[in-house]
Amino acid sequence: MIFLKIALLNLRSHPRRTAVIITAIALAVGIMETVAGMVDGMRNNFFTNMLEESGHIQVIAAGKEDSLDPFSIEHTLDEYTDIIDTARSLPGVEDASPFLTFGALLITEEKNIFMAGNGISSASGFNKSLDESIVKGSLNGIEDGVLISRETARLMKLDYGDTVIILVEDSEGAPYYLSFPVRGIYQTKSSDFDNMNLFMSIEQAQELLYLPGRASTVKLKLTDKDLAQTAAEHLAQAYAGMPVVIKTWRQIHGNFMLLIDLFDLFIYIMNLFTVIVAAAVITNSVLMNMFDRAREFGTMRAVGLKKSGLFALITTEGLSLGFLGSLAGLALGIPVVLYFQEYGLDFGAISESFGMGSAFYFHLTAKYIILNFASGILIALAGAAYAAWVIIRKSVIDTLSWR
Amino acid sequence: MKLFKAGMKNILRNRRRTSLNVISLALGIFMMVFGLSWGQGYHSYVYTAMRNFEAGDAQILNRNYLKEERRLPLDLAVSDTRRVVKSLTDTNIVKTASPRIDFSVKVSNRMESTRLLGRGVSQAEGEVTVIRNQITEGRFFTDTDRGVLLGEDLARRMKLNIGDTLYLTAIDRHGTENFMSLKLTGIFKFGFPPIDRQVIFVDIESARSLLDMRASSTRIVVRFTEGTSITEGLEILNEKLANTELTAYSWERFAQETVSAVQSDMGSFYVFILILYMMIIIGMYNSMSMTVRERTGEIGTMRAIGARRSDIIVLLLFESIAISCIAIIAGYLLAAPFMYYLTNIGIDISSSLPDSVPVPFGERFYADIEPLQFLLAFAIGIASGITGTLIPAVRASRLSITDSLGAKKHG
Amino acid sequence: MALIKITDLHKQYHLGRTTIAALKGISFDIEAGDFITILGPSGCGKTTLLNLIGSIDDPSSGSILFEDQNICGLSDNRKSEIRLTKIGFIFQSFNLIPVLNVRENIEFPMILANAPPRTRTARIDELVETVGLKDFELHKPDELSGGQRQRVAIARALVNRPKLVIADEPTANLDSVTGTMIIEEMKALNEQEKVTFVFSTHNQDVMKYAKRIIRLKDGAIVS
Ligand SMILES: Nc1ncnc2c1ncn2[C@@H]1O[C@H](COP(=O)(O)OP(=O)(O)OP(=O)(O)O)[C@@H](O)[C@H]1O
Numbered sequence A: 001m002i003f004l005k006i007a008l009l010n011l012r013s014h015p016r017r018t019a020v021i022i023t024a025i026a027l028a029v030g031i032m033e034t035v036a037g038m039v040d041g042m043r044n045n046f047f048t049n050m051l052e053e054s055g056h057i058q059v060i061a062a063g064k065e066d067s068l069d070p071f072s073i074e075h076t077l078d079e080y081t082d083i084i085d086t087a088r089s090l091p092g093v094e095d096a097s098p099f100l101t102f103g104a105l106l107i108t109e110e111k112n113i114f115m116a117g118n119g120i121s122s123a124s125g126f127n128k129s130l131d132e133s134i135v136k137g138s139l140n141g142i143e144d145g146v147l148i149s150r151e152t153a154r155l156m157k158l159d160y161g162d163t164v165i166i167l168v169e170d171s172e173g174a175p176y177y178l179s180f181p182v183r184g185i186y187q188t189k190s191s192d193f194d195n196m197n198l199f200m201s202i203e204q205a206q207e208l209l210y211l212p213g214r215a216s217t218v219k220l221k222l223t224d225k226d227l228a229q230t231a232a233e234h235l236a237q238a239y240a241g242m243p244v245v246i247k248t249w250r251q252i253h254g255n256f257m258l259l260i261d262l263f264d265l266f267i268y269i270m271n272l273f274t275v276i277v278a279a280a281v282i283t284n285s286v287l288m289n290m291f292d293r294a295r296e297f298g299t300m301r302a303v304g305l306k307k308s309g310l311f312a313l314i315t316t317e318g319l320s321l322g323f324l325g326s327l328a329g330l331a332l333g334i335p336v337v338l339y340f341q342e343y344g345l346d347f348g349a350i351s352e353s354f355g356m357g358s359a360f361y362f363h364l365t366a367k368y369i370i371l372n373f374a375s376g377i378l379i380a381l382a383g384a385a386y387a388a389w390v391i392i393r394k395s396v397i398d399t400l401s402w403r
Numbered sequence B: 001m002k003l004f005k006a007g008m009k010n011i012l013r014n015r016r017r018t019s020l021n022v023i024s025l026a027l028g029i030f031m032m033v034f035g036l037s038w039g040q041g042y043h044s045y046v047y048t049a050m051r052n053f054e055a056g057d058a059q060i061l062n063r064n065y066l067k068e069e070r071r072l073p074l075d076l077a078v079s080d081t082r083r084v085v086k087s088l089t090d091t092n093i094v095k096t097a098s099p100r101i102d103f104s105v106k107v108s109n110r111m112e113s114t115r116l117l118g119r120g121v122s123q124a125e126g127e128v129t130v131i132r133n134q135i136t137e138g139r140f141f142t143d144t145d146r147g148v149l150l151g152e153d154l155a156r157r158m159k160l161n162i163g164d165t166l167y168l169t170a171i172d173r174h175g176t177e178n179f180m181s182l183k184l185t186g187i188f189k190f191g192f193p194p195i196d197r198q199v200i201f202v203d204i205e206s207a208r209s210l211l212d213m214r215a216s217s218t219r220i221v222v223r224f225t226e227g228t229s230i231t232e233g234l235e236i237l238n239e240k241l242a243n244t245e246l247t248a249y250s251w252e253r254f255a256q257e258t259v260s261a262v263q264s265d266m267g268s269f270y271v272f273i274l275i276l277y278m279m280i281i282i283g284m285y286n287s288m289s290m291t292v293r294e295r296t297g298e299i300g301t302m303r304a305i306g307a308r309r310s311d312i313i314v315l316l317l318f319e320s321i322a323i324s325c326i327a328i329i330a331g332y333l334l335a336a337p338f339m340y341y342l343t344n345i346g347i348d349i350s351s352s353l354p355d356s357v358p359v360p361f362g363e364r365f366y367a368d369i370e371p372l373q374f375l376l377a378f379a380i381g382i383a384s385g386i387t388g389t390l391i392p393a394v395r396a397s398r399l400s401i402t403d404s405l406g407a408k409k410h411g
Numbered sequence C: 001m002a003l004i005k006i007t008d009l010h011k012q013y014h015l016g017r018t019t020i021a022a023l024k025g026i027s028f029d030i031e032a033g034d035f036i037t038i039l040g041p042s043g044c045g046k047t048t049l050l051n052l053i054g055s056i057d058d059p060s061s062g063s064i065l066f067e068d069q070n071i072c073g074l075s076d077n078r079k080s081e082i083r084l085t086k087i088g089f090i091f092q093s094f095n096l097i098p099v100l101n102v103r104e105n106i107e108f109p110m111i112l113a114n115a116p117p118r119t120r121t122a123r124i125d126e127l128v129e130t131v132g133l134k135d136f137e138l139h140k141p142d143e144l145s146g147g148q149r150q151r152v153a154i155a156r157a158l159v160n161r162p163k164l165v166i167a168d169e170p171t172a173n174l175d176s177v178t179g180t181m182i183i184e185e186m187k188a189l190n191e192q193e194k195v196t197f198v199f200s201t202h203n204q205d206v207m208k209y210a211k212r213i214i215r216l217k218d219g220a221i222v223s
């Protein structure tokens, strides 16, 4: 207690020096917190947004992924309802929904545009984010019409209620078209996504493509992403010998996982630099501070303070500095993270290609707050411990008559 | 020089403090040199690649084209392309002008089909981009050639060899679907997936008849003559095009994704470096303050025997410059092996990036070392040393002589 | 039986290749209740000797028996323990802890000795009274005069009721009037509380207070 008191009193009686050390710690913790928010934003985006869209497991018609055309409907799942029923009976499966994707030419009187058509089930648990992004009409519009993005609507001079023709190549390879009313307009954060996708009910898509009772993919959403492996194994067993391919999110996003790892490494290196520079600055400052008071420490030793006591006294001061500096650092970093969590950091189009929308959203996590707070304290503590070690190795006499 | 020597002596007197300062500043210098050369490599490579692969120096399009670019509007075209090209090349600022037609096309080998970005080009394309050098098999078009060029992976995937026939289906300017068969005359590889996997080059005459474009094109890609800057060239072109339906745009407009990616990457790097240097300056400030406190008596003595205020400041500044110099050398030495590796061996980035990344990294990535980066790091290193020292030095020079001589009696 | 028995004490300092013999075979006893003055010219080894007795330094050879226990060569922790409980220090330049006030400075060694708060309060009240700093007990060291600071140091030295108080030139940083007052106070404490004092000085006036004078010259006792 007396150590803490002395430590705090000392911090107060040298405000400039205290401010310098606290600023250094705060900057380091601030950087680390911001960087952590960025990394976690990326991770969070991946695990919520991307997995939200892709699901944790996909059951895909065999051969589909090998086709030259990503929109090929040559390979589709027969009896997908059976797959859905089986999937739903597995533990940890929250939702299993069919998707029928196809290439479509959207035609109005004078314009045409090639898009990705998505036949979705209205009961699907995957519709949440689409539902939230609708700005006109409603998700129910997929039942008897199509949903297009605001950007597509602008480009094609369409509005809610207008009619469009959708031309496809049906399952027999023949051109076929139907006209649909625009029953919903949506806008997500990703303009790439918006530019490309239109939505209708899977039943309408089946009719348009002449693929009754078929889907191209069944996506599964699990209560926990770590259950994917076992669930996928179950499914593989149940559908052994059938023309289906079962993929977990790890397989679906292999490239991105690698990228995230790479990014992580980069961040760790950056943090390492920050920590080393901060540690050098802080150690230096703490050392100066302690050497300055060597005579005081010598006196305490002379009146009976043990080496361990002196060590504790000095590290307590480091601890207090670390505590205050880390607090200041979080006060610096958290608002930055919160700001970018709310408004996003415009990393330009590059973030879109990483599936993150046109801006890149940070994410604040308790885990990183605690970790960075602890790191700040540790840096200061390490600096103080080094100073303490230097001082307690000297004899009492040398400490008393320092310099 | 004497002052510098005195500075050196003092920094040797307190080795621990010096080495901690050196460590932090050396890391800062390392980050700086490394980051700058990396950034420079990235910057120049990527920008050059974007221009050489696709964008040229400038492009001339119908005024309304870009607003509807997503649907590749054939109706918003550059009509009478030949006349426009001629009037462009007649000026002394345009070296070459290559007309293009971009269109959505379904490509089939009779077994399978897929949708690609068709790009109708003439022989002149070889003058505005490096496509001629990227041909790995067959050859690039001459003006009389009819045929298509396909990316290496795509050709292999479709089991196509030079001379094989491809079947193209596209919707023409009037909204009618047309069909055409053409021979594969060349195979290319840019090392940039958005081109290698998504684009099929078609000779412009075939493209025109497939799309019923007569003499028009959707854009004209321009290379300026040497010595013409992009802004200057654009200004002249737009003046010339003032009363037409056409506008000239800088290449950056067509590499926006890349440009913004590079800019935001560099931006975050600068912010990071800035904060790092702030910490370094704080460290320097702190240790110089200590030095001043410790040597108050010494400084008082010097003043008493006739040193001017400015001498004291210069003495302390020399001390911090000496520390900075050591740190800078240490930083350079630290950076050297990394730089050697990055410039001579390079790293393979493209294999770990998803195909959709719109940045042409090529096969390997190399850093770009320029003396300027070292100079800049040197200047900033010295500057941050001086910045951190200035306040303590001025404070030291302002100490009253009598006070500082009696400084030891306290406690 | 002597409180402290010093036998053939030697101390050498090594400065590069030269060796300085600061003490050359010192032997004497300190009895409980003594009031010893160590006198001698500058550089004769007074500080060195007091540091050895106070166990903040180790001799090159010889022994110091403190209540029959040789304190030379004990572990650092044992020596700290002895300094805490059996020895009090008064320094030439006071050496108070600047951030603590008078009471807290006096209290510090008691906290190290784990004395319960109630005992501490009582003891500090008593000592503040004894050294006459009642009105200044909440002042910080830099708000006190030199003589007042040295009185705080005396109180701090006495707080754990040590057997021995060591003072190295306690009056050197004080004017002569104040210095004499400090010595008189030490003398009074010696007589009333039976505290043993060993102190060094240059000041010849101080001699008249001493029960015993040890004269040093070039590291040896001359009388
Ligand atoms: N740490 C040291 N290193 C080397 N020599 C020392 C050291 N401390 C003291 N000496 C030498 O030992 C001798 C005795 O010193 P000491 O400090 O004990 O003398 P003193 O009697 O206390 O002198 P003063 O009256 O000036 O305080 C002197 O010659 C001194 O130079």
Ligand SMILES: [Mg+2]
Pocket (backbone or CB within 6 Å): C046, C047, C048, C168
């Ligand atoms: Mg002395």
